[in-house]
Amino acid sequence: MKIVLRQDVPKVGEAGTIQTVSNGYGRNYLIPQGLAVVATAGEIKVAEHNLAVKARKIVKQEEQMQSLADRIAGQRLEFIARAGEQGRLYGSITAGDVAERLSAAIGEEIDRRKVVLDESIRTVGTYTVAVHLVGRLRPQVTVVVTGEVDESAAAVDAERAPDATAEAETAPEPTAEAETTSDTNAEAETDVVDEADA
Known part of the structure; x- marks a missing residue:
């Protein structure tokens, strides 16, 4: 069925x-929710007509926003965040963080909803993130996330390592007892075999 959308x-x-x-x-969702109407001739x-008006408006906005898009395009935004040894961040970098850093870099406010970040x-790594300004105007920025080793976690790991080494050194060696037990068992088996022969 053909419909005309009233909302995005x-x-x-x-x-x-x-x-x-x-x-x-x-019929069951879009029209009852007021999101669309049946596409009649009228x-x-x-x-x-509304689409033509909207298209002209978007073209005009794109012309006005082109200078902003040129300033945004190619920006390199660097983030330093606490990360584990495998490069997994303890927190995350959100669209709001990218918008805030980009706003500071270009000197103009960028709404976080304009930053296209699926999740x-x-x-840790390098990411390409688009900023949807208007229409087809989507300049891209490079987001570089580097990890900062969490020194408190590294200190805890370092404290655990000597404890594990000390426990290993103080533990008795089971090999000497095992050899003695094996020798005793072997002698007992030999005695049983000798008695059976006699």
């Missing part, structure tokens, strides 16, 4: 667009 719907489309969806999804005409960064 993830994985379906943006508000004002004409989409084709399954009958059940349209609705389609209004939607096409928080949780490991």
